[in-house]
């Protein structure tokens with residue numbers, strides 16, 4: 475029974491520290507960590523919890539091997555390394571400081587190495603069980619060091635792009651309250667002033683010091699993926715969206731009107747199809763009026779940040795059906811928002827975007 479606890483307690487402690495650490499990582503893992511410049515040898519995110527669950531088991535058994543033989547001399551060293559391990563999560567993720575994280579992990583390297591040296595002479599098995607941990611820590615030290623060094627540079631790059639960012643928030647061609655009551659000033663303040671702005675800021679930050687810096691927003695959307703694609707495409711989508719609405723009721727210019735009637739049968743048909751598609755799109759996304767390379771018009775629903783240019787189509791007009799676009803004014807009534815939105819469409823802008831006008 476004593477033997478059971480000798481193994482059980484250190485394993486439990488190691489996992490408790492692991493869980494507490496991952497709890498601390500929380501928001502930083504979503505808001506901060508994905509935007510850091512990382513080593514090309516950085517493993518996929520899923521590798522970390524897998525590696526750590528194996529390592530915590532090994533280091534727990536290692537301490538158990540000592541304790542089961544009644545040797546408690548090394549316990550202090552073992553607890554010290556566990557505390558440093560936890561402290562690293564605090565420094566790196568909670569304080570978001572790769573520098574303090576690096577200091578912590580270097581101290582951890584020393585403590586773990588000391589543990590191995592100390593146990594090697596007493597219980598070689600305990601020392602061997604720590605070897606994978608030591609190797610992983612050396613790798614983790616490199617990853618942390620890489621992040622520290624390379625994000626110093628990008629911090630100054632970010633500071634530069636703040637003074638001269640590549641992309642900037644387009645100025646609204648109407649005042650923030652001009653679209654009321656269909657779209658409130660509050661919605662514009664949040665949707666344009668915060669959501670749209672964040673996508674542009676993130677895009678600027680992500681392209682700093684990369685080949686994407688030389689590209690137009692459209693080229694980035696066509697050639698990127700992952701976090702950069704999401705932010706660049708959302709920047710482009712919102713640009714088309716906010717430029718494409720107006721407080722002044724517009725009639726559809728004759729040339730575009732003819733094309734809509736030709737491709738949809740009638741204006742009413744088009745309106746109905748557009749409204750139904752926008753109301754029915756499940757989850758977050760956009761609905762577009764787009765044209766193909768022959769000028770044929772179609773209604774295209776897209777998921778999340780996707781844009782027609784990824785489907786070889788040219789976007790003319792769109793509606794944002796992410797909840798942030800209508801929730802303040804319409805709560806869950808997306809259908810009402812979509813119907814009202816039809817009165818805001820700037821048809822002159824839609825025609826101006828066409829390559830066939």
Ligand code: MN
Nearest residue numbers: 669794796799
């Ligand atoms: Mn939006």
